[in-house]
Amino acid sequence: MRIYELLRSKGFDVITVRPTTTVAEALALLKEYNLGAVVVSTDGKEISGILTERDVVRRLCDGPDFLDSPVSDVMTSEVLTCRPEESVQSLMDTMTEQRIRHLPVVDDFGRLSGLVSIGDVVKSHISQIEFERNQLEGYVTHS
Numbered sequence: 001m002r003i004y005e006l007l008r009s010k011g012f013d014v015i016t017v018r019p020t021t022t023v024a025e026a027l028a029l030l031k032e033y034n035l036g037a038v039v040v041s042t043d044g045k046e047i048s049g050i051l052t053e054r055d056v057v058r059r060l061c062d063g064p065d066f067l068d069s070p071v072s073d074v075m076t077s078e079v080l081t082c083r084p085e086e087s088v089q090s091l092m093d094t095m096t097e098q099r100i101r102h103l104p105v106v107d108d109f110g111r112l113s114g115l116v117s118i119g120d121v122v123k124s125h126i127s128q129i130e131f132e133r134n135q136l137e138g139y140v141t142h143s
């Protein structure tokens with residue numbers, strides 16, 4: 001399965017925040033939409049960074065003073081991305097090797113076109129396994 005197939009069933013919408021958005025405002029969005037990450041972007045297409053729950057938790061160790069800071073102070077600036085035509089298996093490999101849970105999907109021009117989470121990948125993998133099991137059961141039953 002390809003990432004674009006996963007996005008077709010999941011949806012292409014991505015919640016983004018501007019680099020000047022406060023961390024507290026971004027956290028409110030995470031809560032409202034039940035997300036683990038938001039992409040940081042000035043225009044909704046170019047990726048400036050990503051703010052994840054992990055980024056916030058790591059900063060909490062120093063106290064909550066940073067909550068009024070802009071997300072640009074807390075976000076991960078070096079963002080790994082993937083392409084729609086890549087396989088979901090390669091996405092799983094990247095997420096496992098890099099220990100990340102969210103990957104923005106970019107088009108041929110480097111513009112944001114989706115966001116895939118580890119939950120999306122697991123759901124896709126389970127669906128594929130169930131499909132294969134059903135195919136095997138059908139084969140065995142009709143043989």
